[in-house]
Amino acid sequence: MNHRYLKDVTTLSLSANQCVGCGLCAEVCPHGVFTVNDRNAKITDKDLCMECGACAKNCPANAISVDAGVGCAYAFIMGWLTGSEPSCDCSGGSSDACCS
Amino acid sequence: MSIGDIIGGWKARWGIGRMDYKVKPGLYAVGKPDGDSPVLVSANYKLTFDILRKNLTSLDCWLLILDTKGINVWCAAGKGTFGTDELVNRIEATRLADVVSHRKLILPQLGASGVSAHEVAKRMGFTVTYGPVRAEDIKAFVDAGYKATKEMRTVEFTFKDRIVLTPMELVPAVQMALPVLGALFLTNQFAARPFDKKDVTAYLGAVLTGAVVTPALLPHIPGKAFAWKGWLLGLGWTAGYLGLSKRFKKEDRLMSVGELLLMPAVSSFLAMNFTGSSTYTSPSGVKKEMKRALPLIIGSAAVGGALMLGVHLFFRRKAK
Ligand code: SF4
Ligand code: SF4
Numbered sequence: 001m002n003h004r005y006l007k008d009v010t011t012l013s014l015s016a017n018q019c020v021g022c023g024l025c026a027e028v029c030p031h032g033v034f035t036v037n038d039r040n041a042k043i044t045d046k047d048l049c050m051e052c053g054a055c056a057k058n059c060p061a062n063a064i065s066v067d068a069g070v071g072c073a074y075a076f077i078m079g080w081l082t083g084s085e086p087s088c089d090c091s092g093g094s095s096d097a098c099c100s
Numbered sequence: 101m102s103i104g105d106i107i108g109g110w111k112a113r114w115g116i117g118r119m120d121y122k123v124k125p126g127l128y129a130v131g132k133p134d135g136d137s138p139v140l141v142s143a144n145y146k147l148t149f150d151i152l153r154k155n156l157t158s159l160d161c162w163l164l165i166l167d168t169k170g171i172n173v174w175c176a177a178g179k180g181t182f183g184t185d186e187l188v189n190r191i192e193a194t195r196l197a198d199v200v201s202h203r204k205l206i207l208p209q210l211g212a213s214g215v216s217a218h219e220v221a222k223r224m225g226f227t228v229t230y231g232p233v234r235a236e237d238i239k240a241f242v243d244a245g246y247k248a249t250k251e252m253r254t255v256e257f258t259f260k261d262r263i264v265l266t267p268m269e270l271v272p273a274v275q276m277a278l279p280v281l282g283a284l285f286l287t288n289q290f291a292a293r294p295f296d297k298k299d300v301t302a303y304l305g306a307v308l309t310g311a312v313v314t315p316a317l318l319p320h321i322p323g324k325a326f327a328w329k330g331w332l333l334g335l336g337w338t339a340g341y342l343g344l345s346k347r348f349k350k351e352d353r354l355m356s357v358g359e360l361l362l363m364p365a366v367s368s369f370l371a372m373n374f375t376g377s378s379t380y381t382s383p384s385g386v387k388k389e390m391k392r393a394l395p396l397i398i399g400s401a402a403v404g405g406a407l408m409l410g411v412h413l414f415f416r417r418k419a420k
Contacts, residue, residue, distance in 0.1 A: 003380045004324060005324055005380055005381050005382060006382075006385040009385040010385070011384055024217065027248075030209065030253070030254060030255035049382060050381060051382040052213040057213060058217050060218040069383035070175075070178050070376070070383060071378070071382050071383045071386045072376030072383075074373050074376045076386065076387060
């Protein structure tokens with residue numbers, strides 16, 4: 001069963017002209033968002049992106065940009081309440097199962 | 101794996117004494133590795149370490165364990181503790197370059213959001229290969245000449261994956277409910293319309309619906325937003341249960357309206373929290389969902405809660 005989340009929300013973008021075709025983005029993406037053919041990366045299905053940031057971090061040509069972070073409601077609530085950056089804080093023993 | 105390991109894993113999942121589940125960072129030998137054996141990198145979370153050990157029984161290799169403060173690879177990568185700097189430091193601290201003759205590292209793919217392969221190559225001269233997502237596939241990955249299939253590269257979120265995570269949702273939800281139940285037990289002594297077993301069942305059902313049933317049925321529930329999915333099932337549960345318990349009769353109607361407002365909001369909130377466990381929700385999406393859902397959840401719960409409390413304290417049920 002394929003999971004799909006909200007449409008048109010991801011901040012992922014690719015400047016194809018900077019791409020050197022190394023293929024790493026396709027290798028690291030846990031949702032198969034990229035394909036690399038003829039040394040050219042392409043985004044296949046943008047809405048599958050969960051903004052983990054792996055592709056951007058490993059692109060040697062800096063061709064990918066994405067606002068990476070944790071997609072965790074609890075982290076946002078704590079972030080808003082404490083006025084800090086949302087983070088996946090695993091020390092609280094609260095509903096932070098992204099860390100299990 | 102010993103029975104102790106198994107109990108340990110169980111305890112870690114339910115959040116009991118979780119902070120103790122660390123392995124000492126450093127270089128470990130699995131089997132009888134030599135200078136040519138592959139080097140696998142992982143986190144110092146005990147569950148991860150045990151799964152790796154279990155799946156590497158027939159392979160001679162080195163395990164380089166990073167200090168991720170006892171947190172699994174994916175979450176640690178998101179936080180940056182499973183990251184380029186820690187990897188570089190650990191390579192230096194363990195003098196890995198003297199132990200092995202090659203310059204290759206195999207990292208779990210889910211560590212990629214914390215580690216920059218080209219930076220590691222630049223700083224340490226080690227090339228990084230990303231292995232499969234699941235430790236169970238490591239053996240097949242190595243046997244295939246360090247190549248991962250598309251399946252090995254893709255994160256799934258199966259029924260079993262989701263069920264395993266629900267205790268982490270349920271425990272805090274129950275913890276939060278306890279003081280409320282305690283307070284109601286006190287007011288029940290003098291209230292006009294005491295809460296009874298059915299009210300408590302409706303509430304516990306709503307908690308279970310949001311924290312367990314919604315995650316379990318996730319892809320099968322219409323819609324995309326988690327809060328919506330939870331609300332939908334929560335409403336189904338509450339309306340169904342109240343209907344079956346004949347709570348829509350005149351003397352109970354006001355209370356039931358309150359419950360119809362409060363209970364689905366509780367399910368919705370808990371379901372929304374499950375975004376933290378899911379493996380496919382983007383922060384931008386979660387933010388968007390929360391901006392819409394949270395005011396509705398809070399509003400609905402506040403009105404419903406106030407209504408219920410009002411009936412509870414002041415409206416005497418007519419004697420039959
Ligand atoms: S941010 Fe993560 S999920 Fe999105 S495309 Fe990059 S690697 Fe894939
Ligand atoms: S990682 Fe960057 S350079 Fe390599 S294929 Fe992807 S976009 Fe192109």
